[in-house]
Amino acid sequence: MSSAPRPTAPAAAGSPASCAEAGDGFHPHLPGDPAPAPAPLRARLHHIRAGELDGDTAQTGGMRRFAAISGRRVGSERLWMGQTHVAPATASSDHHHGESETAIHVVSGHPEFVFVDDSSGEPVEVRLRTGPGDYIFVPPFVPHREENPDPTEEAVVVIARSTQEAVVVNLPSLYTRSADA
Numbered sequence: 594m595s596s597a598p599r600p601t602a603p604a605a606a607g608s609p610a611s612c613a614e615a616g617d618g619f620h621p622h623l624p625g626d627p628a629p630a631p632a633p634l635r636a637r638l639h640h641i642r643a644g645e646l647d648g649d650t651a652q653t654g655g656m657r658r659f660a661a662i663s664g665r666r667v668g669s670e671r672l673w674m675g676q677t678h679v680a681p682a683t684a685s686s687d688h689h690h691g692e693s694e695t696a697i698h699v700v701s702g703h704p705e706f707v708f709v710d711d712s713s714g715e716p717v718e719v720r721l722r723t724g725p726g727d728y729i730f731v732p733p734f735v736p737h738r739e740e741n742p743d744p745t746e747e748a749v750v751v752i753a754r755s756t757q758e759a760v761v762v763n764l765p766s767l768y769t770r771s772a773d774a
Contacts, residue, residue, distance in 0.1 A: 639667040646676060651761035655685040656739055664757035673754040679704055679741040687738045687767045691760040695731040695752060699723045702748030708737040709767045716768060736767045 639662075646659035647666060660666060662674035673693075679685065679702070697706075706721040706729050720740075721729060731737060741748040754760070 641666070650675065651759040653686045653688045653761055653763055655679065655683050658752075658759055658761075660759060663759070669757045671755060671757060673752075673757055673759050675752055675759065676700075677739070677750050677752055679739050679748040679750075681741060681746055682744050684740040685738045687736055687764040689734050689736045689762050689764065690731065690754060691756070691762055692733045693754040693756040693760045694733055695754050697729040697731065698751045699725055699727045699729075700749045700751055701725055702741060702746050703743055704748035704750060705740045705742060706731075706737055707740060707767065708735055718767065736764055738767065 641661045646661050647663075648657065648659050650658050650660040650663070652658055656677050656679045658675060658677050660673065660675040662669055662672060664670065664673075677697075703722065703724050706723065708719055708721075709716045710719045711717070723729065739748070739750075
């Protein structure tokens with residue numbers, strides 16, 4: 594059984610050697626090879642451990658947000674990702690996330706997501722009851738709040754947003770549209 598050589602892209606003139614020349618093509622920097630130069634934020638992967646989440650992010654009363662992926666932390670340009678914790682028997686303040694689309698994945702607990710549906714012309718408060726494994730999509734500028742009705746268990750969700758920082762606009766109520774609009 595013969596093994597064909599692994600194809601490699603040729604190195605450009607004046608550029609560093611190809612991966613195949615620097616190592617075995619799959620593990621180009623094995624022990625003994627010179628260490629690679631530090632890469633800029635956007636040229637390498639980032640590993641954010643569970644205990645390294647950053648609480649210095651936009652907040653809403655009644656909940657606590659922790660950033661994992663953001664422009665400031667890893668150089669992302671169009672994405673923010675992190676966790677939100679809602680204590681037992683607690684509701685967040687009413688808020689929206691500006692132009693950001695938000696995807697939510699329920700990790701633990703049974704949080705409820707509350708918003709106003711006025712598509713029929715009459716505003717109706719809607720409550721989405723969730724559990725672990727469920728997903729919620731929040732379109733841009735839609736006022737909502739998170740509630741955790743459980744008296745003992747914290748609710749934890751993972752959030753991904755289409756902006757590179759946590760955009761949060763706190764509101765006095767869910768009913769932000771005027772009757773004349």
